[in-house]
Each structure stands twice: as structure tokens, then as C-alpha cells.
Amino acid sequence: MNSAYSNSGCVYLVGAGPGDPELLTVKAARLITQADVLVYDHLVSDAVMALVNPAAEKIYAGKERGNHALPQEQLNDLLVKLAGQGKQVVRLKGGDPYTFGRGGEEVQTLRARGIRFEVVPGITAATGVAAYAGIPLTHRDYAQACMFVTGHLKDGSMNLDWPGLARRRQTVIIYMGLHGLSHLCEQLIAHGLPETWPAAIVQHGSLPTQRTVTGTLATLPMLATAAKLRAPTLIVVGEVVLLHDQLKWVIESAETLD
Numbered sequence: 347m348n349s350a351y352s353n354s355g356c357v358y359l360v361g362a363g364p365g366d367p368e369l370l371t372v373k374a375a376r377l378i379t380q381a382d383v384l385v386y387d388h389l390v391s392d393a394v395m396a397l398v399n400p401a402a403e404k405i406y407a408g409k410e411r412g413n414h415a416l417p418q419e420q421l422n423d424l425l426v427k428l429a430g431q432g433k434q435v436v437r438l439k440g441g442d443p444y445t446f447g448r449g450g451e452e453v454q455t456l457r458a459r460g461i462r463f464e465v466v467p468g469i470t471a472a473t474g475v476a477a478y479a480g481i482p483l484t485h486r487d488y489a490q491a492c493m494f495v496t497g498h499l500k501d502g503s504m505n506l507d508w509p510g511l512a513r514r515r516q517t518v519i520i521y522m523g524l525h526g527l528s529h530l531c532e533q534l535i536a537h538g539l540p541e542t543w544p545a546a547i548v549q550h551g552s553l554p555t556q557r558t559v560t561g562t563l564a565t566l567p568m569l570a571t572a573a574k575l576r577a578p579t580l581i582v583v584g585e586v587v588l589l590h591d592q593l594k595w596v597i598e599s600a601e602t603l604d
């Protein structure tokens with residue numbers, strides 16, 4: 347099976363899930379305890395990192411907002427180099443590697459350079475947060491579709507399909523949206539959703555510091571500021587948010603992190 351490759355090195359692109367280490371897949375848990383080298387992102391939780399083979403080399407690849415410790419090209423080269431040395435490399439990413447994680451770009455490089463790889467999916471923030479915050483992504487009474495979008499601001503504004511997002515009977519999940527929350531809510535109202543449309547923002551889903559703030563498109567920006575939420579946060583827009591009070595099961599601490 348490996349005969350097309352010149353050595354036994356391999357890069358495993360592994361999803362670490364949203365934070366709770368019990369949400370790792372069995373395969374991810376096995377690989378992170380066996381890796382020779384681990385290249386990990388900022389979003390990988392401390393609790394997951396605690397499972398890593400203590401003898402493994404750990405390389406931080408950054409990826410906080412505005413602070414990429416390693417530019418993507420250097421990172422791609424590093425993965426190629428390590429696997430070229432015959433190492434078992436785990437490239438560990440928060441959530442799922444193919445969901446807003448540039449996993450596709452990394453694997454394109456590996457393929458082009460003839461490096462063996464495997465991809466291990468993880469629980470993405472949307473599904474992890476939905477479960478832990480008690481907000482189903484779909485529900486026959488409220489939403490028959492669900493969209494995942496990035497709220498990462500480019501030049502101060504979000505380049506999104508606003509008419510497509512501002513529809514009823516669907517749930518919109520916004521990754522990387524904390525800094526653009528006001529803009530997001532304004533645009534959804536401007537494109538036809540009512541000010542009273544339910545919306546929520548969840549900080550640190552599945553971690554002990556999880557906090558959920560619910561409101562409406564009109565109130566959520568103010569409520570989120572007042573709650574002093576810290577990244578990572580996920581925004582959920584849609585009537586499924588109404589189910590939070592009934593379906594929440596995680597006991598959240600009311601304290602803010604300072």
C-alpha cells in the first residue's frame with residue numbers, strides 16, 4: 347500500500363474537536379499518543395495537549411487572530427521535511443481539519459510533494475457547540491437547513507451572501523465572527539430578518555469556560571460586549587436558539603475570564 351512512497355514517514359491531519367478531550371475520535375486519541383512529532387494550532391485545547399506522548403516533539407504553529415507563528419508556506423514545508431525524515435507526524439487542528447482549517451491547502455502540498463498522508467475528521471465547532479449549548483442545528487419546527495460561514499473580516503467588512511443568509515427556516519453558524527458581530531447582525535436585519543430574530547454566541551464550547559449568551563439580532567452585540575466574551579466563540583443565528591432554555595444541560599460558570 348505504501349509502495350508509491352520513498353519512505354515510511356506520514357502526516358496525519360487530525361481534528362482535535364472543540365476542546366473536551368473526550369470528543370476526540372478513537373483514531374485521533376491513538377495517533378496523538380503515538381506521534382513522533384506534533385504540529386499543533388492555537389485552538390487545540392490544553393486538555394487535548396495533555397494526552398500527547400510526552401516524548402514527542404511539539405511544534406506550535408500559531409493561528410491566533412493576527413498572530414500566525416508560522417506562515418502557511420513555511421508550515422507546509424515543515425510538514426514535508428518532517429515526513430521526509432521518516433517521522434510519524436500528527437498535524438493537529440482544532441475542530442475538523444477540513445472545516446475552516448486550511449487542511450485542504452496543507453494536503454495539496456503533501457500530495458504535490460509525494461508525502462503520504464491520512465485525514466482524521468474531528469467534531470467541528472458547529473456540531474460540538476450545538477450539542478454542548480443545547481441548540482440543535484436543525485429541528486423540524488424551525489430549520490431545515492444549516493449553513494456554516496466565516497465571519498473573518500477582510501478590510502473591515504464581511505464578504506458574505508447576505509440575501510442567502512437572511513432567510514427563515516435555516517440556521518446560520520458563523521465561525522470567527524466575534525469581532526464582526528455588530529456588522530453581522532446589522533446586515534442580517536438590513537437584508538430582511540426581523541430585529542427580534544433569535545441569535546446566540548457561545549464562548550469556549552465544550553470547555554469548562556463555556557458560556558452561552560442568547561438574544562436577538564438587535565440585542566446580541568450589546569449582550570456579548572457586556573459578557574466580555576473571549577475567543578473562540580461561535581455565533582448561531584436562527585429560531586433553533588429558542589430551544590436553548592429547554593435543552594441546555596451543561597452547567598456554565600457565570601464568571602468572566604480576566
Ligand code: SAH
Binds near residue numbers: 439444471522549553
Ligand atoms: N477547524 C475548526 C475551525 C477553525 S476556525 C473547526 O472545525 O471547528 C476558528 C473558529 O472556530 C473560531 O474563531 C470559532 O468561531 C470556532 N471555534 C473553534 N472551537 C470553538 C469552541 N470550542 N467554541 C466556540 N467556537 C469555536
